[in-house]
Amino acid sequence: xxxxxxxxxxxxxxxxxxxxxxxxxxxxxxxxxxxxxxxxxxxxxxxxxxxxxxxxxxxxxxxxxxxxxxxxxxxxxxxxxxxxxxxxxxxxxxxxxxxxxxxxxxxxxxxxxxxxxxxxxxxxxxxxxxxxxxxxxxxxxxxxxxxxxxxxxxxxxxxxxxxxxxxx
Numbered sequence: 178x179x180x181x182x183x184x185x186x187x188x189x190x191x192x193x194x195x196x197x198x199x200x201x202x203x204x205x206x207x208x209x210x211x212x213x214x215x216x217x218x219x220x221x222x223x224x225x226x227x228x229x230x231x232x233x234x235x236x237x238x239x240x241x242x243x244x245x246x247x248x249x250x251x252x253x254x255x256x257x258x259x260x261x262x263x264x265x266x267x268x269x270x271x272x273x274x275x276x277x278x279x280x281x282x283x284x285x286x287x288x289x290x291x292x293x294x295x296x297x298x299x300x301x302x303x304x305x306x307x308x309x310x311x312x313x314x315x316x317x318x319x320x321x322x323x324x325x326x327x328x329x330x331x332x333x334x335x336x337x338x339x340x341x342x343x344x345x
Contacts, residue, residue, distance in 0.1 A: 182253035183208075184278035186339065188265035189290030190328040191321045192297030192304070196311040198290055198344055199262035208258040211249060214313035216241040222314070229320055238263075246274055253283040268329045275339050287339035289331050297321075 185208065187199045196212060203210045221237045242263065249259035265271045275285045292300075301316050331341060 181282055181284050182256050183258045183284040183286055184249060184253065184275070185258065185260040185286050185288060186265055186271055186275065187260060187262050187288045187290065188271060188331065189292065190266065190294070190297055191264075191316055191324045192299075192301035193290035193292045194300065194344075195264065195290050196262055198288060199260045200311075202260045202288070206258045206260075208260045209249065209252050210260050210262060211245045212262040212313075213238060213241060213245075213264055214262075216245065218313050229317075231323060242274075246277055250278060250281045250283065253278065253281060264324075266324060266328045268331065268335060271331070271335065271339070285339050287331060287336065287341040288344055289336065289341055290344050291330070292345065294325065 183206070185199075185202050185206070187195045187202070189195045196214070199210055199212070202208060217234075217237060220241065226233060245261065245263070249261060252259055261274065263270075263274075265274075271287065275287070278285050298318075298321060301321055304312050305315050331339075335341065336343070
């Protein structure tokens, strides 16, 4: 019997290196990559208000999340692992999605990209300037500060419950 497919949940605050880590996991496990940044840019980028409107963004992120999770579960039922690069800033979001995957019989592994805030902002600034492989949108300091205000690092209990691995 083959091992169940795994839902790799990649979490960390802005600039931690989530997408870089997610792309490594995709290569390592032959997994599907689901990036909230890709979905948001492709589906809603042209419609985005000129000033960042957090309720507008949050509502559209929620719209993307359901089909991403449903598709990843269907892939998992076919023994294909998925890497969910959705940021996962809140513990309740991580818990809800992990429960959906587990209810479908899939393994879950939380990857916590743990990088100090100063380093994260340095990386964001560099990514904004270079606009390389992981660039999707320019992240301003107020945007980064907002994410910092809602960011909930995983607790020790959450790391144990979700087979967590800390990546520095």
